[in-house]
Amino acid sequence: MIRGLVADTRPLRNEHFRRLWLANIVTVVGAQLTVVVVPAQIYAITGSSAYVGLTGVFGLVPLIVFGLWGGALADAMDRRKLLLITTVGLIVTSGLFWAQAAAGNENVWLLLGLFSVQQAFFAINQPTRSAVLPKLLPAHLLPAANSLNMTVMMAGAIAGPLVGGSLIPVLGYSWLYLVDTVCLFATLFAVTAxxxxxxxxxxxxxxxxxxxxxxxxxxxxxxLMMSFVVDLIAMIFGMPRALFPEMAHTDFGGPDEGGLAFALLFAAIPAGAVLGGIFSGWVSRISRQGLAVVIAILVWGLAMAFFGIFVGFANGSGGVMLGCAVAMLMVGGAADMVSAAFRQSMLMTAASDDVRGRLQGVFIVVVAGGPRIADVAHGGAAALAGTASAAAGGGFLVVVLTVVAALAAPAFVRYRLAKPDEPAEEKS
Incomplete structure (x- = not known):
């Protein structure tokens, strides 16, 4: 019984996937250090949060442009060669981060420019990595493989900021950039093989x-189109992360500069995703993947709605309401992990190989762009109706719009993974 619940590790029997996955554990740690160090160094240089905010623009634009173009590249050349080129590019840019910090750089535009170049290599690398999975694993193991990959990514999203934030005062920026550079060689070795x-x-x-x-x-x-539509619905209307700083201070009584409530709110969704990944052994047994995505997004929406309701009852203090709110975010994180694993698998199995790279490029753009649009939408809604109402209302909108989308595209709900001896198709 328990064996059927914990993560399905059968994809790790494939030596190529195993090397990539193990290398990703090492690489994610280093990458998350850079995610923390770049804004910290920018703030140290400028003393301005506005300059720190520019990382959003300098990161999102190359993700969109090179995510789409990188997907086209992945459909035009040997994907192993493209992975080698982009991995070397990431190593070089990470090494340049180390060099500028070691040299005592005080030019914020140099730092932002390096960040953009790094994000461009990342935007080409990620669609290519995803596009190769169907060449390494059978279709019925792709949900498990995607769950394993997402578990590592979410664990890094928790551990990286905690480790990086605590080590900056001890080691300084340059040493942490150097750790990221060294860690990337693990991925280079896995790709070479x-x-x-x-x-x-x-x-x-x-x-x-x-x-x-x-x-x-x-x-x-x-x-395939609906797999993107429902994700945009979930992220744009249901991702309240832009409200976390105000909620932590105003609704849960935390200090202006952060505090426990602030940390718990930001860590809850990735923590839920990690737990969802650990107990994802059942995903390989689901054939009705379209229906599974719809249910997962409905759970996400309800979790965000109740999160907003609990925030509304907090009355400026933590305690029980903070615990309930964090629990709802964790439920949402687990549901989002399930949704993403199935949506990725559908893109890999329902699309022909010669367009997989381009569709994975679109996936990168949607995943990167949806939450950023949500930041703007939730910020505006909170200014009009308050943080609790914005979060709860957004969650309920996710539920309503997902139901409407499911009714408008019944083929998506009916989609199931084909048996090993037949192609994937839309069936009722």
Missing amino acids: LPALPVEGLASTPGLRSVIEGLRYLRGHPV
């Missing part, structure tokens, strides 16, 4: 036309 991974079918020519062709392909496949 991969076999050649050419694109099946007619390879595209990377460029704007190729990107447009990928978007046209998406428009002609409602199941």
Whole structure:
């Protein structure tokens, strides 16, 4: 019984996936250190939160541009070669982060420029990594593989800021950048050991036309299109992270500069995702993946709605209401992990190999862009109605809009993973 609940580790029997996954554990730790150190160094140079906020622009623009173009590249050349190029690029940019910090750089634009270059390499690397999974693993193991990958990413999102924040005063910026640089060599070794991974079918020519062709392909496949639509619904209306600082101070009585409530609110969603990944052994047994995504997003929406309700009852103090609010965020995090694992698997199995890279590029753009749009939307809603109402109302909107989307696209709800001896298709 318990064995059926804990994470399905069968994908790790594949030596290539195992190397990539183990390397990712090391790499995520280093990457999360850089995520913390870059804004910390920018603030130390400028003393301005406005400059720190520019990391959002300097990070999002290359993620969108190179996420789409990188997906087209992944459909035009051997994916192992592209992974090698982008991994070396990440190592070089991380090394330059170390060099500028060691040299005592005081130019914030140099730092932001390096950050943009790093995000561009990342935006090409990630769609390519995802596009190779169906070449390494059978379709029925892809949900488990995606769950394992997401568990590592979310664990890093918790541990990295805690470790990085505590080590900055001890080691300084340059040493933490150096740790990230060294950790990336683990991924380089894993990629070097991969076999050649050419694109099946007619390879595209990377460029704007190729990107447009990928978007046209998406428009002609409602199941794939809806996987993005429901995720945007969940993230734009249901991600209240922009409200956490005000909630921590005003609703839960924390200090202006952060405190326990602040830390718990920010850690809760990734912590829930990690727990969801640990107990994800059942995902490989689900064939009705479209229905599973809808249910997971409904759970996410309800969790965010009740999160807002508990915040409304906090009355400026922590205690029970803080615990209930954090619990709801953790439930939401677990549901989001399930939704993402199935949506990724659907993209990998329902799309042909010659467009997988471009669709994974769109996935990167949606995952990066949705929460940032949510920050703006929730901030504006909170200014009008208050933080609790904005969070609760957004959660209920997720439920309503997801039901509407499911009714409008029944093929998405009916989608199931094909048996090993038949192609994936839309069936009732």
